[in-house]
Amino acid sequence: MSNSEDFNALIDVIKAIPENQIRIPAIPVNVYLQEAEDLYHWAKDDAAELAKGGITAEMIEELPVRTGACREAQSLWFKDHYTSKEAKKLWDEQSPAAYDLRDELLHDFRYAFRDNTQLLGRVSEIADGTGHADMIQDLNDLAVLGRENPDPLAAINFDVTQLDTAAQTADAMAELLAQSNGDQQEGNPAKIIRDRAYTHLKQLVDDIRACGKYVFWKKPEKLVGYSSHYYRVNNRKTISVPSEESSAD
Structure with a gap:
C-alpha cells in the first residue's frame, strides 16, 4: 500500500491513542522512519526466532504499515509547518x-x-x-x-x-x-496526528526491539539490528568528547 493508504487504514486507531500516551519524537522523524524500515527487514529474516519471544509474523508485517502511516502524517505536518513559515x-x-x-x-x-x-x-x-x-x-x-x-x-x-x-x-x-x-498554536491538528502516528509506530518498534534483545542477547551480530543506530552513533560522540577534553588537559 502507499503511505496515504496506510495512513487512511490506521487513522481511526491513531486518533484513538489516549492523550496521556502520546510521545514526542526524540530523534529526527525521517531518521526514525528509516530505522523502522530497517528493523522490518531484520525482523522478517528473524521471524522464527522472534516468534519464540512473542512477536508474531503478523506483528512484523504491521510494521511497514505503521511506518507508512507515520511517514504520511509527517508529510502532512511538514506541509502545515512549511505553509506557516512561508x-x-x-x-x-x-x-x-x-x-x-x-x-x-x-x-x-x-x-x-x-x-x-x-x-x-x-x-x-x-x-x-x-x-x-x-x-x-x-x-x-x-x-x-x-x-x-x-x-x-x-x-x-x-x-x-x-x-x-x-x-x-x-x-x-x-x-x-x-x-x-x-505552527505556534498549541494543539495544532496536523502535529497532534503526527505525534500520535509516531507513538503508534514506536509502540511496535519498542516491542520488536525488546524481543530481539531478549532472543539474541548472546548473538551480538544479530543484536545490533535491534537497537537505534542513531543513538549508538550519538552516544559514541558524547562519550568521545570528554576523553578528548581530558587528554587536552
Missing part, C-alpha cells in the same frame, strides 16, 4: 505597509473630523490598543467609519480608494496572520 515570511514583508496604512488613515481622519467630537472619539477608540490583531481590526474599522462619513473626508481631498484598500488589506493580513500563527 506565511510568517510574507507577514514580515507586508505588515510594515499595513501598519503605515493604518497610521496614515488615523492621521487623515483626525484632521478631517477635527470639528466633530463624536467622530474624533470613534477615531480615538479605534487607535486604542496594540498588536497585530488590533492593527487588522483598526484597518477594517477605519474603512467602515470612512464610508459612513464621506463628506468630511471629501473636504480634505481624501482618496476614497484608500478605504477599499484598507478593507482588503485587513482581510488579507488576517488570513496571513492566522496562517503564520498556525
Whole structure:
C-alpha cells in the first residue's frame, strides 16, 4: 500500500491513542522512519526466532504499515509547518505597509473630523490598543467609519480608494496572520496526528526491539539490528568528547 493508504487504514486507531500516551519524537522523524524500515527487514529474516519471544509474523508485517502511516502524517505536518513559515515570511514583508496604512488613515481622519467630537472619539477608540490583531481590526474599522462619513473626508481631498484598500488589506493580513500563527498554536491538528502516528509506530518498534534483545542477547551480530543506530552513533560522540577534553588537559 502507499503511505496515504496506510495512513487512511490506521487513522481511526491513531486518533484513538489516549492523550496521556502520546510521545514526542526524540530523534529526527525521517531518521526514525528509516530505522523502522530497517528493523522490518531484520525482523522478517528473524521471524522464527522472534516468534519464540512473542512477536508474531503478523506483528512484523504491521510494521511497514505503521511506518507508512507515520511517514504520511509527517508529510502532512511538514506541509502545515512549511505553509506557516512561508506565511510568517510574507507577514514580515507586508505588515510594515499595513501598519503605515493604518497610521496614515488615523492621521487623515483626525484632521478631517477635527470639528466633530463624536467622530474624533470613534477615531480615538479605534487607535486604542496594540498588536497585530488590533492593527487588522483598526484597518477594517477605519474603512467602515470612512464610508459612513464621506463628506468630511471629501473636504480634505481624501482618496476614497484608500478605504477599499484598507478593507482588503485587513482581510488579507488576517488570513496571513492566522496562517503564520498556525505552527505556534498549541494543539495544532496536523502535529497532534503526527505525534500520535509516531507513538503508534514506536509502540511496535519498542516491542520488536525488546524481543530481539531478549532472543539474541548472546548473538551480538544479530543484536545490533535491534537497537537505534542513531543513538549508538550519538552516544559514541558524547562519550568521545570528554576523553578528548581530558587528554587536552
